[in-house]
Amino acid sequence: MIQASAPGKLYIAGEYAVLEPGHPALIVALDQFITVTLKEAKKQGSICSSYSNGISIPWTRKNGKFCIDERENPFSYITKSVSIVEQYLQELNYDLKYFDLTVESELDNKDGRKYGLGSSGAVTIATIKAMLTFYNIQYTAELLYKLAAITHLSLNSNGSFGDLAASSYEGWVAYSCFNREWALDYMTHNNFSISQMVTEKWPQLMIQQLSAPKDLRLLIGWTGSPASTTFLVDQINDEQNDMNGFYKQFLIDSRACVNQLIQAFKDDNIPMIQECIRSNRELLQSLAKISGVDIETQALTDLCTSAEKANGAAKSSGAGGGDCGIVLFNQQDEILPMINEWRQHDIVNLPLQVYRNKNTNHQPIIWEEEA
Numbered sequence: 001m002i003q004a005s006a007p008g009k010l011y012i013a014g015e016y017a018v019l020e021p022g023h024p025a026l027i028v029a030l031d032q033f034i035t036v037t038l039k040e041a042k043k044q045g046s047i048c049s050s051y052s053n054g055i056s057i058p059w060t061r062k063n064g065k066f067c068i069d070e071r072e073n074p075f076s077y078i079t080k081s082v083s084i085v086e087q088y089l090q091e092l093n094y095d096l097k098y099f100d101l102t103v104e105s106e107l108d109n110k111d112g113r114k115y116g117l118g119s120s121g122a123v124t125i126a127t128i129k130a131m132l133t134f135y136n137i138q139y140t141a142e143l144l145y146k147l148a149a150i151t152h153l154s155l156n157s158n159g160s161f162g163d164l165a166a167s168s169y170e171g172w173v174a175y176s177c178f179n180r181e182w183a184l185d186y187m188t189h190n191n192f193s194i195s196q197m198v199t200e201k202w203p204q205l206m207i208q209q210l211s212a213p214k215d216l217r218l219l220i221g222w223t224g225s226p227a228s229t230t231f232l233v234d235q236i237n238d239e240q241n242d243m244n245g246f247y248k249q250f251l252i253d254s255r256a257c258v259n260q261l262i263q264a265f266k267d268d269n270i271p272m273i274q275e276c277i278r279s280n281r282e283l284l285q286s287l288a289k290i291s292g293v294d295i296e297t298q299a300l301t302d303l304c305t306s307a308e309k310a311n312g313a314a315k316s317s318g319a320g321g322g323d324c325g326i327v328l329f330n331q332q333d334e335i336l337p338m339i340n341e342w343r344q345h346d347i348v349n350l351p352l353q354v355y356r357n358k359n360t361n362h363q364p365i366i367w368e369e370e371a
Contacts, residue, residue, distance in 0.1 A: 001037060001038070001039045002037065002038040002039075002130050002133050002134045003035060003036070003037050003038075003130070004035070004036050004038075004126050004127075004129035004130035004133055005033040005034065005035040005036075005126055005129075006033060006034055006121075006122040006123070006124075006125035006126035006129065006167040006168070007029040007030055007031065007032065007033055007122060007166070007167055007170060007355045008029070008030050008032045008033070008034070008106075008107045008117030008118050008119065008122050008167070009027055009028065009029050009030060009117060009118040009121065009122070009162075009163050009166035009167060010027070010028055010030060010117060010118075010220065010317045010318065010324060010326060011025060011026075011027050011162065011317050011318045012025075012026040012027060012028055012172075012261075012277070012317070012326060012328075013025060013026045013257070013258050013261055013276065013277060013280040013315070014026060014254060014257075014258040014280070015280075015284060015316075015317075015318060015319060015320070016233075016236055016250075016254075016284070016287060016319075017250065017251050017254035017255065017258075018160040018162055018175065018176065018177060019158075019159070019160045019177065019233065020177070020251055021176065021177050021178060021179045021180065021203070021204040022176050022177075022204045022206075022255075023176055023177075023251055023254060023255050023258075024174055024175065024176040024206065024255065024258045024259060024262065025160065025162050025174075025175050025176070025258060026172065026173070026174055026175075026210075026258060026261055026262065026265075027162045027163070027165065027166040027172075027173045027175055028166065028171070028172050028173070028218065028354055029166045029167060029169070029170040029171055029173070029354065029355045029356065030117060030220075030352045030353070030354065030355055031352060031353045031354070031355040032106040032107055032117060032352060033106050033107075033122070033126075034103065034104070034105045034106070034107060034119060034122040034123045034126045035103070035104045035105075035126060036101060036102070036103055036123070036126040036127050036129070036130040037101070037102040037103075037104075037130070038099045038100070038101055038130045038131065038133075038134045039099060039100045040097055040098070040099050040134075041097075041098040041099050041100050042098060043060075043098065044058055044059065044060045044098055045058070045059050045060070045098040045099050045100055045101065046058050046059065046100045046101070047059060047068070047075065047078060047079070047100075047101045047102075047103075048100070048101070048102045048103070049075060049078070049102065049103030049104070049105070050103065050104070050105055056100075059079070059082075060098075061096070061098075064090070064096070065083070065086070066079070066082050066083045066086050075103070075123075076155060077120050077123050077124050077127075077151070077152075077155070078101070078103065078123060078124075078127050080151050080154055080155055081123075081124050081127040081128055081131075081147075081148070081151050082101075082127065082131065083154075084128075084147060084150055084151045084154065084194065085127075085128055085131045085132065085147060086131075087194055088147065088194045088195055088198075089131075089135060089137075091193055091194060091195040092195055094135055097134075097135075099134065101127070101130070103123060103126075103127075105119060105122075105123070107119040107122060117324075118163035118166065118167065120152075120163070121148070121152075121161075121163030121164045121166070121167050122163070122167045124148045124151055124152065124164065124167075125144055125148050125164060125167040125168050126167075128144055128147050128148055128151075129144060132144075140362065140363070141168045141169045141170075141207075141362035141363075142168075142198075142207075142362070142363065142365060143198055144164075144168040145161075145164050145165055145168045145169070145207065146197070146198040146202070147194070147198060148161075148164040148167075148168065149161045149164055149178070149183070150183075150187070150194060150197065150198075152164065153180075153183055153184065153187065154187075157230075158230060158233050158234065158237070159229060159230070159233065160175075160177045161177060161178075162175045162177070165207045168362075169207055169209055169362050170209070170355055170356040170357055170362075171209050171210070171211075171354060171355070171356030172209065172210040172211070172212050172265065172354065172356075173207060173208070173209060173210070174206065174207070174208045174209075174210055174258075174262045174265075175206060175207050175208075176204060176205070176206040177204070177205070178202040178203060178204055178205035179202070179203040179204050182202070182203050183197075183202065186200070202365075205365050206364075206365060206366055207364060207365045208262075208364040208365075208366065209356070209362060209364065210262065210265045210266070211265070212265060212354070213265070213268040213269070213270050213273070214268075214331075215270060215330055215331040215332070216270055216273065216328060216329075216330070216331070217328070217329040217330065217331050217333070217335075218326060218327070218328060218329075218354060219307075219312070219326070219327040219329065219335060219338075219349065220317075220324050220325075220326055220327075220349070220350040220352055221303045221307075221324060221325045221326075221327070221342050221347045221348065221349060221350070222323070222324050222347065222348040222350050223297065223299035223300060223303065223322055223323065223324070223325070223346075223347055224299075224346060224347075224348065225297065225299060225322035225323070226322055226323060227318075227319060227320065227321035227322035227323045228319075228321070229318060229319040231321075232293060232295070232319040232320065232321050233319060235291070235293045236287070236291055236293055239290075239291040239292065239293065243290050243291065246286075246287075246290050247287075250283060250286070250287055253283055254280070254283055257276055257279050257280050257283065258276070258280070260272070260276050261273060261276035261277070261280070264276060270328075270330050273313070273328060274312075274313035274328055275313070277313035277314070277315055277326075277328055278313050278315075280315060281296075281304065281314070281315035281316070284296065284315065284316065284320065288320075293321075294320070294321055295316060295319070295320035295321060296315075296316045296320055297316075297320070297321060297322055299322070299345065299346075299347060300316045300320065300322075300325045302341075302342075302345040302347065303325040303327075303342060303345070303347050304316075304325060304327075306337075306338045306341035306342055306345070307325075307327040307338055309337070309338070309341075310329075310333060310334065310335060310337055310338040311329065311330070311333045312327040312328060312329045312333065312335070312338065313327065313328045313329075314326065314327040314328075324350070325347075
């Protein structure tokens with residue numbers, strides 16, 4: 001029996017701009033996980049998870065390819081991950097085996113509502129990890145990320161794939177997305193090879209693990225209101241042409257802000273880190289005002305107002321519209337008044353910590369123009 005886990009994530013800065021290649025974001029992996037268990041089976045396999053209400057759904061192969069009845073498939077990220085890895089394995093001349101796969105998630109609350117911690121990314125990384133381990137294949141964080149990105153591209157994801165970078169590299173991660181047009185063009189070739197694509201240098205991709213200052217403290221508030229990243233990103237994309245050049249300036253300003261934030265991490269400069277967080281919040285507020293997209297909801301504004309009164313630097317996390325907000329404090333700051341105010345606004349303090357396997361240091365991917 002094989003078990004593999006992947007952590008959830010939260011965006012710290014760089015939201016929306018990170019959708020454009022070469023525009024960085026800062027993301028963090030958290031100590032809440034999705035765990036995938038694989039056990040070898042004989043003539044057919046099964047998949048079981050909370051997404052199927054605990055019901056085990058069978059799968060088989062037709063003409064050597066993974067096959068599941070789509071009328072019964074509630075977990076496209078899992079099944080597409082299996083398909084992509086199996087294609088990769090066949091290219092490496094592995095004989096395929098059947099298996100039973102079980103998924104357990106810590107990224108929802110007890111009522112099944114998502115915290116906005118990147119469950120689709122974490123389940124993709126955990127599934128790929130488990131399958132590669134099942135076939136005794138040594139993997140790197142880069143291989144995990146690239147197989148997961150190919151998986152999400154195959155599902156027409158409109159995201160930046162930063163959640164995949166955080167779940168595969170762990171800890172504090174500086175990230176900018178690859179050139180999507182290059183990747184999609186590569187995947188449409190008649191002789192498309194996954195095993196070849198994962199060895200390529202992906203244009204404009206940048207992933208680096210960062211070390212946080214020892215006195216930097218991250219707190220996370222959950223508003224209890226779920227948000228759809230896909231829907232919010234579509235809204236921004238639809239509004240770009242009507243912003244009279246604002247979006248182009250937003251991208252320039254976000255890039256400068258996040259690059260300064262990354263440097264502040266490298267310099268262990270907590271006041272500058274906090275200043276960059278506040279600047280990024282202002283950029284997102286301007287984007288919301290110009291586009292009409294509700295990025296910072298009233299609950300997120302309440303979260304940030306309470307944090308700022310306690311000397312914290314706060315902003316919405318990810319696409320906004322609900323879910324979580326983040327606050328960065330100096331370890332010496334008193335946070336209890338803020339948490340009490342959050343409670344009055346029905347904001348839940350999530351007791352999560354930054355997760356990074358201390359035994360693993362991953363080779364960074366540095367885009368040449370940023371090196």
